[in-house]
Amino acid sequence: MDVATSRAIGLGIGVIALGILAFWWLAPAEAPAVPAAPAGATEVKNPAQLEKVIAIGPPSIVTSTNFIGHKIYTVKATLKNISSMPIRLVDVKMTFLDDNKKQIHEEIRSPLEPRMRPMEPGSEFPFEIRFENPPHTWNYHVPETQVVRVAY
Numbered sequence: 001m002d003v004a005t006s007r008a009i010g011l012g013i014g015v016i017a018l019g020i021l022a023f024w025w026l027a028p029a030e031a032p033a034v035p036a037a038p039a040g041a042t043e044v045k046n047p048a049q050l051e052k053v054i055a056i057g058p059p060s061i062v063t064s065t066n067f068i069g070h071k072i073y074t075v076k077a078t079l080k081n082i083s084s085m086p087i088r089l090v091d092v093k094m095t096f097l098d099d100n101k102k103q104i105h106e107e108i109r110s111p112l113e114p115r116m117r118p119m120e121p122g123s124e125f126p127f128e129i130r131f132e133n134p135p136h137t138w139n140y141h142v143p144e145t146q147v148v149r150v151a152y
Contacts (some may be wrong), residue, residue, distance in 0.1 A: 086118035
C-alpha cells in the first residue's frame with residue numbers, strides 16, 4: 001500500500017469518527033428524569049395542600065437560538081416558600097396547548113432538586129426550564145405551569 005492510499009484511508013476513518021461524534025453530541029436530549037424525593041422527606045401532591053406550601057409566580061417565555069440554529073424556548077417563573085419548613089424538591093408540570101386550546105403534550109421537570117440548597121421559609125427561587133423540541137402543533141404561548149409535587 002502506498003502513502004497516498006494510507007492517507008486516504010486514515011482521512012476516511014477520521015471523517016467517519018467525527019461524524020459519529022457530531023451525531024452523538026448534537027442529537028436532541030431527552031427530558032431529564034424526575035428525581036426521587038429525599039429519604040424520609042414529606043411529600044405534598046394534593047393541589048389544595050400545595051397552595052399552602054408554595055406559590056408560583058406567573059410564568060413567562062423567552063426564545064433564543066443555539067449555535068447550530070435550533071430555537072431554544074425558556075420558561076421562567078419564581079417559586080416562593082410560604083410554609084414553615086425548608087423545601088428540598090419541587091416538581092413543575094408544563095402543559096402545552098394547540099391553537100384550539102387542546103392539551104397536546106405535558107412535561108414534569110424539577111427546578112429544585114435534593115442536591116441543591118433547600119428553599120428556606122419565606123424565600124424565593126427564580127427558575128428557568130429550557131426545552132428545544134416543542135410539539136409541532138404547539139400554539140407558542142407560555143405552557144400552563146403548575147407545581148405538582150413538593151418535598152421537605
